[in-house]
Amino acid sequence: xxxxxxxxxxxxxxxxxxxxxxxxxxxxxxxxxxxxxxxxxxxxxxxxxxxxxxxxxxxxxxxxxxxxxxxxxxxxxxxxxxxxxxxxxxxxxxxxxxxxxxxxxxxxxxxxxxxxxxxxxxxxxxxxxxxxxxxxxxxxxxxxxxxxxxxxxxxxxxxxxxxxxxxxxxxxxxxxxxxxxxxxxxxxxxxxxxxxxxxxxxxxxxxxxxxxxxxxxxxxxxxxxxxxxxxxxxxxxxxxxxxxxxxxxxxxxxxxxxxxxxxxxxxxxxxxxxxxxxxxxxxxxxxxxxxxxxxxxxxxxxxxxxxxxxxxxxxxxxxxxxxxxxxxxxxxxxxxxxxxxxxxxxxxxxxxxxxxxxxxxxxxxxxxxxxxx
Numbered sequence: 103x104x105x106x107x108x109x110x111x112x113x114x115x116x117x118x119x120x121x122x123x124x125x126x127x128x129x130x131x132x133x134x135x136x137x138x139x140x141x142x143x144x145x146x147x148x149x150x151x152x153x154x155x156x157x158x159x160x161x162x163x164x165x166x167x168x169x170x171x172x173x174x175x176x177x178x179x180x181x182x183x184x185x186x187x188x189x190x191x192x193x194x195x196x197x198x199x200x201x202x203x204x205x206x207x208x209x210x211x212x213x214x215x216x217x218x219x220x221x222x223x224x225x226x227x228x229x230x231x232x233x234x235x236x237x238x239x240x241x242x243x244x245x246x247x248x249x250x251x252x253x254x255x256x257x258x259x260x261x262x263x264x265x266x267x268x269x270x271x272x273x274x275x276x277x278x279x280x281x282x283x284x285x286x287x288x289x290x291x292x293x294x295x296x297x298x299x300x301x302x303x304x305x306x307x308x309x310x311x312x313x314x315x316x317x318x319x320x321x322x323x324x325x326x327x328x329x330x331x332x333x334x335x336x337x338x339x340x341x342x343x344x345x346x347x348x349x350x351x352x353x354x355x356x357x358x359x360x361x362x363x364x365x366x367x368x369x370x371x372x373x374x375x376x377x378x379x380x381x382x383x384x385x386x387x388x389x390x391x392x393x394x395x396x397x398x399x400x401x402x403x404x405x406x407x408x409x410x411x412x413x414x415x416x417x418x419x420x421x422x423x424x425x426x427x428x429x430x431x432x433x434x435x436x437x438x439x440x441x442x443x444x445x446x447x448x449x450x451x452x453x454x455x456x457x458x459x460x461x462x463x464x465x466x467x468x469x470x471x472x473x474x475x
Contacts, residue, residue, distance in 0.1 A: 110145020115424030115437030126444040129470040133440045152423040153445030158387030167201035173398030174447035180206035199471035208256035213274040217264040241283035248287040259288040263304040281311040315340040321366040340383040345407040347389035374411040386422035444470035
C-alpha cells in the first residue's frame with residue numbers, strides 16, 4: 103500500500119517544510135517520486151507531524167495504548183509497568199497496529215513501602231490485578247535487582263528517590279548509596295537510568311548517583327536551582343517535563359488519587375522555564391496513569407504548558423518527537439525522513455504557530471496503517 107500525503111506543511115521533527123508531499127510505502131516513509139499511489143490524502147491547510155512520543159507514562163493495560171494512539175501518540179515511554187502485564191502488553195503492541203508502541207522500565211527501583219506503593223493501594227487499581235513487585239533495601243542487592251529487570255525485558259532502569267514530602271506524606275526513600283549502586287550496576291549492564299526525584303534535595307542525590315535523565319522537573323525553586331541546572335548541563339542530562347502531572351495533582355483538586363502540596367505546580371513551571379532558558383534538553387512527558395493525566399490527551403495539555411514555560415511551538419514539537427527518540431535510542435522514529443517508520447500525525451492548522459492545533463487531528467498512521475476515525 104502506497105499513500106501520498108500531498109500539498110502539506112511538514113514539521114519533520116526539526117524543520118518546517120511548506121507545501122510538500124510525503125510518500126509512505128508499507129510501514130516506511132520513502133523518498134518522493136512520481137510513481138502511482140494507492141491512496142491520496144489532501145494536506146492543504148494541514149500539518150504533518152511525526153507521531154508523538156510521550157516520554158513518561160504508566161501503561162496498566164492495552165486500553166491505555168489504544169487511547170494514546172487515538173490522540174496521535176504513537177510511542178509511550180513507560181516508567182513502571184506492573185510485572186504481570188509487561189510481556190502481555192509488549193506482545194500486543196508488537197502484533198497490533200491499533201495500539202501505540204512502547205518501551206518500558208519494567209519494575210522501578212524503590213524502597214519497601216516507598217513511592218508509588220501508596221498509589222497501588224487506591225481503590226480501583228486492585229481491579230487491575232496489582233501484584234507485589236520487587237523492592238530494594240540495600241546497595242548489596244543492586245546487582246540482583248538489575249539482573250531481574252534485564253530478565254523482565256526492561257529497556258532502561260527507573261529509580262525512585264522520594265521521601266513523600268511533595269505528596270504530603272512520609273515515605274521511606276531509596277538511600278543515596280543504593281541509588282549509586284543501582285546506577286553502577288545498570289550502566290555495567292548497558293541500561294540507561296532515569297530518576298524520579300521531585301525536590302531539589304532528591305535531584306542532587308540522583309545527580310550524584312550518576313543518572314542519565316530525570317523523570318520529572320522538580321517542585322521547589324530556590325537559590326540552589328541554578329547550581330542543579332549547571333550540573334545537569336555539564337553532564338548532558340535530559341529532563342522529562344511532566345507539568346500536566348503536577349498541575350493535576352496540585353492539592354485541592356478533586357477525584358485525584360495522588361496529590362501535591364500547594365505551590366508545587368507553580369514552582370514546577372518556574373523550574374521548567376529555567377531549565378529551558380539554560381539550554382537543558384526537555385522531553386515532553388505526562389506521567390499518564392489510570393488516574394491523571396489521561397493517556398493521549400494528557401500529552402496535548404503538556405505541549406500547551408511547555409509553551410507557557412517559554413518554549414516556542416517548534417521547540418515543543420521537537421520535545422515530543424525527535425528529542426525523546428534521540429535520547430531513548432529510537433532511531434527509526436521521531437522524524438519524517440526516508441527510511442523511517444511511518445508513524446505520523448496529520449492535523450488541521452499549523453501547530454508550529456499555534457500549539458493547540460495538535461488536537462485538531464484528522465489522521466493518524468502507525469507503522470503505515472491508517473487508523474479508523
